[in-house]
Amino acid sequence: MEKALIIKTLCELLLSDNRNDCVEFANTHYPFATSPISKRKYSRYEMCRIFLRDGFIDRYSAEKLLFPGLIKLLTIEFPEIFKYHMNWKMTETHLVYWELFPTIDHLVPIARGGLNNESNWVTTSMIRNSAKSNWTIEELGWKLYSVGQLDNWDGLTNCF
Numbered sequence: 001m002e003k004a005l006i007i008k009t010l011c012e013l014l015l016s017d018n019r020n021d022c023v024e025f026a027n028t029h030y031p032f033a034t035s036p037i038s039k040r041k042y043s044r045y046e047m048c049r050i051f052l053r054d055g056f057i058d059r060y061s062a063e064k065l066l067f068p069g070l071i072k073l074l075t076i077e078f079p080e081i082f083k084y085h086m087n088w089k090m091t092e093t094h095l096v097y098w099e100l101f102p103t104i105d106h107l108v109p110i111a112r113g114g115l116n117n118e119s120n121w122v123t124t125s126m127i128r129n130s131a132k133s134n135w136t137i138e139e140l141g142w143k144l145y146s147v148g149q150l151d152n153w154d155g156l157t158n159c160f
């Protein structure tokens with residue numbers, strides 16, 4: 001049933017003074033799901049292992065991503081070009097950090113009951129991670145692309 005039609009039915013039940021039926025209907029068709037919040041912290045080692053596993057490919061777009069150390073090295077070598085702000089302030093951070101810097105995302109968001117382990121981690125860009133937030137890929141109309149092959153693309157680790 002479409003979500004808007006669920007709300008329509010809830011309103012109809014509420015307007016006809018069927019509050020108990022309304023609660024039961026809401027809990028059945030559009031329940032509030034809680035999940036324990038766990039910390040989402042990964043070691044650099046864990047992050048690199050996932051980036052290598054996924055072949056430095058953004059799993060939501062299939063676009064190539066770069067080894068994070070290489071991007072940071074570009075900032076050290078060319079600080080006026082590849083600017084970086086420690087809080088990722090967009091007016092002070094080069095877009096390379098948002099578009100090509102890999103990060104880990106929870107395929108099924110923790111806030112939606114997803115697990116905090118490797119089976120639920122995928123590589124994506126910072127911009128897509130930010131856009132996805134706590135939505136599922138189905139809700140966004142996205143798809144999960146296959147992992148890349150390090151023989152074809154290694155995130156330019158060889159340049160690092």
